[in-house]
Amino acid sequence: IAGITQAPTSQILAAGRRMTLRCTQDMRHNAMYWYRQDLGLGLRLIHYSNTAGTTGKGEVPDGYSVSRANTDDFPLTLASAVPSQTSVYFCASSDELAGMQFFGPGTRLTVL
């Protein structure tokens, strides 16, 4: 059982390009999340999904979009990347009963 996988592990991207970060979980969790981690700021929520077919905006949603076509996958898309989106991106999922979130290994994105 892999838990949560993210791809790619790292990426260097030219500004203005479109990029999709992939996230897949095999725990059948209803809820999934995307965070970005920046030095001194901790983790900030970008978007979330309570269940397949629904999504919601987090603390820093601008410039990002998500979709949740099924339970397992929750891709994050940067339509036109900007240097301020250089960050480490973490996908997470949670079980309502357990109360805690499980995190993927992260994607390190550099936008030049």
Added chain:
Amino acid sequence: AQSVAQPEDQVNVAEGNPLTVKCTYSVSGNPYLFWYVQYPNRGLQFLLKYITGDNLVKGSYGFEAEFNKSQTSFHLKKPSALVSDSALYFCAVRPPGGGYNKLIFGAGTRLAVHP
């Protein structure tokens, strides 16, 4: 505004000594409280949580945390630090009625344990 504060950017402790990593929160009601650890180039790993009950919560790797409602604190502790405990530690809060497991994270505290 709801927030989580980790007042120390870094905590240094000698191996074998007790350690404390501080966390305070500003959330109304009775939140769920969590500690996560992040090793270099890895995702966050769950350490422990407080939902209700005994104020002293025991978690993984010998860590424990003490919930203090009057001080709105949830400090992480370990009686005897190991060099392998060196990592980045995050405190997180799930506000009551705050949505489906949405967490508010502190900025993180880097723990350095010296031999």
